[in-house]
Amino acid sequence: xxxxxxxxxxxxxxxxxxxxxxxxxxxxxxxxxxxxxxxxxxxxxxxxxxxxxxxxxxxxxxxxxxxxxxxxxxxxxxxxxxxxxxxxxxxxxxxxxxxxxxxxxxxxxxxxxxxxxx
Amino acid sequence: xxxxxxxxxxxxxxxxxxxxxxxxxxxxxxxxxxxxxxxxxxxxxxxxxxxxxxxxxxxxxxxxxxxxxxxxxxxxxxxxxxxxxxxxxxxxxxxxxxxxxxxxxxxxxxxxx
Numbered sequence: 001x002x003x004x005x006x007x008x009x010x011x012x013x014x015x016x017x018x019x020x021x022x023x024x025x026x027x028x029x030x031x032x033x034x035x036x037x038x039x040x041x042x043x044x045x046x047x048x049x050x051x052x053x054x055x056x057x058x059x060x061x062x063x064x065x066x067x068x069x070x071x072x073x074x075x076x077x078x079x080x081x082x083x084x085x086x087x088x089x090x091x092x093x094x095x096x097x098x099x100x101x102x103x104x105x106x107x108x109x110x111x112x113x114x115x116x117x118x
Numbered sequence: 119x120x121x122x123x124x125x126x127x128x129x130x131x132x133x134x135x136x137x138x139x140x141x142x143x144x145x146x147x148x149x150x151x152x153x154x155x156x157x158x159x160x161x162x163x164x165x166x167x168x169x170x171x172x173x174x175x176x177x178x179x180x181x182x183x184x185x186x187x188x189x190x191x192x193x194x195x196x197x198x199x200x201x202x203x204x205x206x207x208x209x210x211x212x213x214x215x216x217x218x219x220x221x222x223x224x225x226x227x228x229x230x231x
């Protein structure tokens with residue numbers, strides 16, 4: 001079974017530029033997450049999708065971050081304009097349908113995109 | 119809201135030493151509990167999980183028991199190897215929280231030969 005695919009693996013941009021990350025979840029997984037992992041910290045949820053609808057975006061800095069999952073499959077996360085403090089690893093994860101989940105609903109993670117803002 | 123607290127690192131051990139990484143949680147519901155591992159240069163991998171009280175998750179010699187009375191899920195291994203050097207994250211997922219996974223800050227483990 002193919003895992004969660006993310007691209008690019010690395011990105012270096014200057015502050016005030018824009019950047020986009022792409023994620024393709026595991027086939028059949030209805031729930032998709034974007035996390036931000038700053039060096040030395042645990043991943044922090046940015047946004048959670050259920051199919052193509054947003055379930056939780058309470059931690060997403062909406063003045064500069066946006067995300068979409070138009071067809072309920074792959075997703076893009078955009079930052080515009082980037083700030084120095086956005087330097088982090090951006091992780092995409094997916095899980096089976098959380099709303100119907102019983103018991104464990106473990107998330108499967110991609111390799112992440114390491115963003116450096118200079 | 120839900121949260122996870124784990125012991126700060128780094129933890130440095132000699133090969134074959136006993137490992138314990140403490141983890142406690144706060145949750146409004148009845149969460150599932152996880153340990154994820156992140157090896158250098160790699161993504162997050164699920165190490166083990168437990169979905170109800172007194173369940174013991176185990177994998178690759180690591181174990182953790184879901185203790186509802188103490189809201190804990192401590193990670194243990196009887197004899198660590200150099201290849202266990204990584205960052206370990208305790209996490210929970212809760213229906214009341216929309217099933218999003220909430221992570222602790224991570225504990226870096228160094229194992230010396």
